[in-house]
Amino acid sequence: MNKILRILVLVALPLSANSLPSEKRKNGPMIQKALSPVQVSLQESSAVFYNNENSKLFIYGTVVSEDGLILTKASELEEVKDYHVRVGTKKYRSPKLISRNDSWDVALVKIEAEGLKSVDLESKIEVNHGTWIVSNGATERRFRRPRAGIVSANKREIPGGSPAVLGVSLNAKDEKLLVGNVTKESGAEKAGLKEGDELLEVDGTEIKDRDSFIKYLTSKSPGNVVKLKVKRAEETLDFEVELMARHKLFGGTQNRNDQLSGGETQQSPRRTGFPMVLQHETTLSRRTVGGPIFTLDGEFVGMNIAAANRVEVFAIPVEELAKIVEDFQKSS
């Protein structure tokens, strides 16, 4: 059901109203100044990713080793071909993508550095509803600006995610599974699949029915390649199709709250499907997630992973982040 969620958008109050100057407000400079002791932690352990094409910041990262391992948001990183990284005041020109974890949407990047200040992945801090945490807000080239918000909801899994898709609709007809519409720019289109093709095999296994085929595809990740055998007229043809993330092909679903949140210039396109998140209400956007978050005492709490909407930011809690890093190390 498409529910109406009640909130009205209306004009601002009359100017004559009794008003608090913007520098004193929650995201204003006075508050930012009072947070300067925490700024030190942000300055040391945040990475900033800049697009070399336009020199614009496109995502933050979190420093997890002294010798330059950085975690960031994978789905944003893959959008940019050529980038450089800043940590502290220093610029690193040739970052390398080492690995990625699609279930958390995290990428591991290496820069040539030494003596960096890693976040404390063994931090055992418990935060509750109402606990202040500090994230990267806007940034200057050499200076990270802190922005505060509170933990705002229960820690939990965010279902959904962005499954790997071929980019075709499927029609089951007389015991056959046929290709329906082929989506433009999809892996299926690039490989040359056409409407009406009969799907016979995937990765060497016979396709029995629609459900088992879809089940097989959902076990795959975006970027994986599947081999398809299809029948077209009297010919049997083989294709290699690269799977793509659903959100990339079709966009995230947009409801009224997404529009209110500024759509996908503000919201992270990949904002669902995380095994466990800490939620906070700091005013962040698509470009300002990826960095570390700290308590007022400078203790490491986790890494921002999605600007879900105008009131909800998701972060990967430190204990989960430690496991992700451990898995990366095992697999390398």
Add this chain to the structure above:
Amino acid sequence: MTMPAYLLFAVSSGLIAGGYADRPAFNDKIAPQTLDDFREIQQALQSNLARTRAATVCLQMDGGSGSAVIISEDGLVLTAAHVTGKIDEEIKVIMEDGRELKGVSLGLNSETDSAMLQIIDEGPFPFVEVDKDDSTKLGDWVFSLGHSGGFDKERGVNVRVGRLVRQANSTIQSDCMLIGGDSGGPLFNMAGELIGIHSRVGASREESMHVPIREFQSHWDELKKGSFIGEGGFAKKSKPGSGFLGVITEEAKEGGLRITEVWEESVAAEVGLKMGDRILEIAGEAATEEVMSNKLTELGAGEKLKLKWISGEETKEETLKLGERP
């Protein structure tokens, strides 16, 4: 019930030592200067969360969802007029733990976006105190609760913090962010007293508008007894004469009105009125063509009409909600 006490306090607030007597020091600073100021805000906020979260509910109507807050043990609820939309409407009330309750909307003010609702199930319910003295000032730290985006049991109530950044007569503004589904939810001062109800958002995302509690206080009795106040944009009264029953009748020799035709998909068909049935009473009056015509000219779509009729051997009585005249 003791609700009018709030009105009393409102007019005599000068005589009462403020409910916010232990006004926290951070409210009197221009802005937090040290981390300790933030810690004090955090402590005040956290000490009030269990109670305020328990009293913050989600309201579910046909095809819509909003928030609200319980303010008395027996289940009186404050919310926004554009959430309930109508008087005397059944609305599902969901608590943070998932418990579902039955509620009925009371009065609303279509000009300021205030509304009341009563939970029908038996209490006691968790409830919050109201900032009776209107003691919260510009710049004070506040927090906002709500079921943003609709009820989500795993997530629970959504908490936000900010400052009171603007005050006007019938609206206060904070920089706690809001989103669809928050409407009707509560805004609290750092003593955990209710100071406003979420109403709407402005163009930028830090502009959140709330109905101040004094707006409720100044129309308390009317709201409570179910009045539809004003002709503002937050709720529309149904137009007199727009109500539709869905029957054609003629006066019966033995008295009352004989039904000669029933519209398919009308409220009449829904409650089981059939051709040949005889209506005896309309809203407590003996049924005649004139009474029927008067009532239907008076009532709007969604309003209620009590009917008594004979179907075969059986006498039936039902209060039905009129449909929309096609």
